[in-house]
Amino acid sequence: MNVNMRPWTPDIDLPDHERIARAAAFCEHIATRHSCRRFSSRPVPRALIETAIAAAGSAPSGANRQPWHFAVLSSPGAKTALRVAVEEEERHFYGGIGGSEWQGLLQELGAKAEKPYLEIAPWIIVAFGQTRASDTDRFPNPHVTESVGIACGLLLTTLHQASLATLVHTATPARFLNRLCRRPEHEKPIMLIVVGHPAPDATVPAAALDRKPLDQIASWL
Numbered sequence: 001m002n003v004n005m006r007p008w009t010p011d012i013d014l015p016d017h018e019r020i021a022r023a024a025a026f027c028e029h030i031a032t033r034h035s036c037r038r039f040s041s042r043p044v045p046r047a048l049i050e051t052a053i054a055a056a057g058s059a060p061s062g063a064n065r066q067p068w069h070f071a072v073l074s075s076p077g078a079k080t081a082l083r084v085a086v087e088e089e090e091r092h093f094y095g096g097i098g099g100s101e102w103q104g105l106l107q108e109l110g111a112k113a114e115k116p117y118l119e120i121a122p123w124i125i126v127a128f129g130q131t132r133a134s135d136t137d138r139f140p141n142p143h144v145t146e147s148v149g150i151a152c153g154l155l156l157t158t159l160h161q162a163s164l165a166t167l168v169h170t171a172t173p174a175r176f177l178n179r180l181c182r183r184p185e186h187e188k189p190i191m192l193i194v195v196g197h198p199a200p201d202a203t204v205p206a207a208a209l210d211r212k213p214l215d216q217i218a219s220w221l
């Protein structure tokens, strides 16, 4: 074997029926994930967030540049500043720029301009994509958004596995997030992930239960 290579691990040879059963069990569990927009202030141990970020860090990435940084907010001051800035941006959107069709659709899905959960939930993770290794590096990292998107998917999956509630949220206003999270210019905020326990009165909008069937999302050639 080439000295730069290592044996493939883990090498568990399962019968196909066992593989299918494992995949189906996972699929059934992950299909119960839904966005939560009412959180309780019940604390979540930092160790859980650390583990979810470690899982995210195992994601594949373009040229293995691992172009992600996760800024984790828990202090009341940071969360309040975030809420104020995000709500201001959203009022702009809901006030007209987003268009009335979009507003209707988003409201049906439970999204509102007021975001109390940004202060109530114990943790807010801001996922940044590193467009290059440093501010002075000439070479751009390849496929940053794709890589960060996959990493965030693993993060959400790990948190769901731990029976925590999450909400993916758009990362605007972008410049403000760099300032708030003290991140350099060559990093761009990609998404916010709100993490916590659901409030006792949390709900899932019926529209969110509507998922496209397999024959609409896959074709076989």
Ligand SMILES: Cc1cc2nc3c(=O)[nH]c(=O)nc-3n(C[C@H](O)[C@H](O)[C@H](O)COP(=O)(O)O)c2cc1C
Residues within 6 Å of the ligand: 033, 034, 035, 036, 037, 109, 110, 111, 112, 168, 169, 170, 191, 204, 208
């Ligand atoms: C990139 C991205 C951005 C999102 N932004 C918001 C947002 O700003 N506000 C919000 O309430 N939900 C947001 N969502 C959540 C979606 O509305 C939600 O995932 C979708 O309606 C499906 O519902 P489910 O997550 O419960 O399955 C976002 C989701 C993604 C993937």
